[in-house]
Amino acid sequence: MRGWSLRQRVIALLAVVGILLVGLAAVEGVMAARNRTQVDALLNKTGPLRVQSQELLNALLDQETAVRGYAVSGDRADLAPYDAGVRQERDVVTSMRALLADYPRIDDDLRIVEARAEQWRQSVAQPVVTTTAQRGTAAGQALITEDARQQFDDVRAAVEDLQAEILNARESNAREVRSTGNLLAVLLIVAALVVVIAGSLLLLSLDRMVVRPLTGLADQVREVAEGDFHHEISGSGPPEFMRLAEDVDAMRRRIAADLAEVREARERIEWVNSQLQQQAEELTRSNRDLEQFAYVASHDLQEPLRKVASFCQLLQRRYAGRLDERADQYIAFAVDGAQRMQRLINDLLAFSRIGRLTSGFTEVDLNKVMGDVAAQTESARQYADAELTWSELPVIRGEEPLLTNLLANLVSNSVKFRRPDVPPKVHVSARLVGEEWEITCRDNGIGIEPEFADKIFVIFQRLHSKDAYPGTGIGLAIVKKIVEYHGGRVWVDTDVAEGTAIRFTLPATPEDVEAAAAGSAGDAQAPEEADGPDGTADADADQTAGGTSGPPAQPDGADRAEEAPEGGRTGGMRETVG
Template identity: 65%
Template sequence: MDQKSTTGALVPGQERKSASRAARRQFGWSLHRRVTALCVVVGAVLGLLAVGEALVANANRGHLDTLLTKTGPLRTDAESLPTALVNQQTAVRGYAVSGDRADLGPYNDGLAQEGILIGRMDSLLEDQPVIRRQLHLVRDQAAQWRADVAVPIINATASSGPGAGQALVDEQGRKQFDELRASTDRLQDLVLDLRNEVANKARSTGNTLVLLLILAAAVVILAGVALLISLNRVVIGPVTALAEQVRKVSRGEYQREITRTGPPELAQLAGDVDAMRQRIAADLAEVREARTRIEWVNSQLQKQAEELVRSNRDLEQFAYVASHDLQEPLRKVASFCQLLQRRYAGQLDERADQYIAFAVDGAQRMQRLINDLLAFSRIGRLTTGFTEVDLNQVMSDVAAQTEAAREYAGGELTWSGLPTVQGEEALLTNLLVNLVSNSLKFRRPDVPPRIRITARRVDGEWEISCEDNGIGIEPEFVDKIFVIFQRLHSKDAYPGTGIGLAIVKKIVEYHGGRIWVDLDVTEGTAIRFTLPVGVAADLPELAASAVPGQSGGPDGSPSGQTRDPEGRPGRTDDDSGEPDDPAVDGPGGPQTGGMKESVA
């Protein structure tokens, strides 16, 4: 397929390639090629210097090794050898004078030392034949002197006495020993010449190595200077100029064209930046137009948001006023219905008594609904501020408020390890009263209710659990129980308004926590909620083992309940004047719990 259009224009990829070739023709070598060439040249020079340094260093190391391990010991042994020979001569003369065998000790020691020194020097002179021949000459002359002079004197003295030995000490023997000493002096001179030669070579190779290192350092410095100059000319300067142009564009000069300078790479970069500038300038006009439209839309949304805020505030006020203002007429209806029930009960027919009972029940349920709705609307509106609240003390109040209902059901309430949190004590008390009341309400008919409140610290917050052995809840209903006025059973099976757990959820969220139903329990229901760890309070850590909690059951719970005229535990918290069934609503008024209530 042809790379050009019908008008002869190049495709974008072809345009970039053409621009790159044009930039190379205009600005010469690319930065990559320049840096590569410089690195190759410097690398080659440094490589040659490194090879030379390695060879010189190896030679220097060999000279130093010869100097330390050969010439040094050779010189020491060569200087010790004459001493060993002189000790032999002195001992022989002394023995010839005294005839004492003990005077031959230095002779034997010198002979042994001579053998050691000659053997050690011979092993170090394998690559030095001249010095080795001189060493062998000394060895042979020493052996000849002992055969011609020392041994005869020793034998004559031993057999014939000192006089015979002294008679053999003559000028010929001294002359032969002087020749031996001259040979040892020659050996020392040869060893010293070898040592000086090796030392001179070591100094020469060391100086050469230092020179090569200086040359390598000079090459590196020159390469660095050349690289710095090159970078300043082909990189730093063009980049600075390009940056200045880009800054002008960034300050709003979007119509300013960016010129191309420097090597091909930077020229191509300048072209790309200029293309981006053109796109930005084109998009900016669209953005300005879109901003105008967005500002108009935002103004409309702001008006709608303000209207929603006013509407929500009016609705909240309406709910509060409605529930509050309905109290007075409803109180009259309930009171007069109860008066009719008390005064005319049994005087009318059975159907009239049934109608009056329906009216009384409806009025009482309406009162409970209004009271719960009023309590729900007050959460978060009427606040006293957060303080440190000891949940153990709160549970003592909860136990007192629910004692009558627990005695009626034969239940037990225990708690342990509860912390001190930041919150409103009245709301937290209401929260726990609702949870305990729901557990008492939805109990099993054949098993006394057992309710346990525990807490543990998890990831910077307190997780508080309310567990019971009641009828439980099916998994498909867990999302409904915290919704206001949601019921899972009819009001005849489990009385209540269906707002209890909605109040619990609102209280928990008001304190910055969350609430859920834990389905991983073997029996009953486990409702868990979280509360943030207090900032200002010293929060106690939970004990490693559970501390036995206070019991709110029949075995000594705090008292404080009221009783109705018939002696049944109860409390008249509504305005009807009629006591509620403690098994239904508890001593604290209607403690409804949507925990197991169904949608009626």
């Protein structure tokens, strides 16, 4: 049994106990049936037979007494008990014989009683009755001799033997009932002992084969759980527990191996983090130095540039036409270069200040911002006969000066990069997408080829020459930096059929998001523009800032002119904001 599993052992124990209990139950059933038979015989056979034997004796006594009385009195009425006793005798014998199927000895005794009673009637009773009726009482009494009395005593003795046999049968049945009852009690006690012993054996077996091995296994697992991952787990008991211990130990080995790998990975991560921390500190220091350099360089370059520009302009005013044509051209080149250098320094200085010099975020109404943008770009729009419209714009959190600069650069770009002989039309709209506002600046200008959509946001990146579209090439880089500073992103929508659509996102306020989720987003967001082929938005709530003729005016860095890539210039390209 050492190699038996726990299930096999439990099944074997239960099978043995079951067989014993079934055997005991079968014996108890047989004994119970026998007991019921004996009780039935005791109550329904021997008991009534004893009563009926007494009734038989009484019937015979009634016959003997009636014969004696008739012999003395000669009165026929005294024979009535005799006739009744004969009938009662026959009835009792018939009733008794119905109960004697299992008692042959009693049946034999009953036949002896019947024979002797019949012999007494034939030899004594009937002759006495006949003689008394014919010859008188004296003759009848003369027949009742000692021999006649002895014959009736033989009948009475036969009845007593019958009663004794019935009593013996009754006592035998009673003994059988007591015996079977005692045996049933013993069998019940044995069955109880079998159950108790089997339960005790089962408890002991479970304690030795289940509880102790599990307790030992739990103690070992607890040691491992407390951190001793090198403690080997060994099992005891049935094969199932041995396999369980082996599986748990295999799991411990895997966990120990994984922990070793995790420990090594953590050490490597800590080392990498330390290197990244050092690089981040170095990068922060480098960025700070670069910002400081850009700021200082911009300020330090301002003074000499102002002098160069001032003296070049002075030369141009005083000596224009007094020197030869080539000298005038050289002076013009110098003045233009100095002015471009001033614009480039100012744009670079503005770019470096974004996110470094901050006044903190506040709630900014973009409708008011667009009003300021319209005022700033009014001269340029009047010169180009441009139309600026915008839909209802949201309120967002940000820095108003930066957002004004952002939208002013986009609007100025749209006005500057227009198609010849086509009045510029610029439309600004917004829509709520998830938890962000998506703002679009759409125009009907020259557009941007898809392959150059990512290049226009690179600082100093130009797609056209400065002669075609003046500027420093830093404007859209400023736009991207402002958008990212506010937690958004900016891109060019290349799917528009005409012109350019620059889209950027800004985080929406919780109120706008909740209103949209509640089904009232229509009150919180403006409808998206539905631009026609010429870039005009079909929005009833649009606000318009029209333009009239006048000198052009550009905000600092608001140009997209750049030299074309090799192979010439593409008419459909659009330059970066400057």
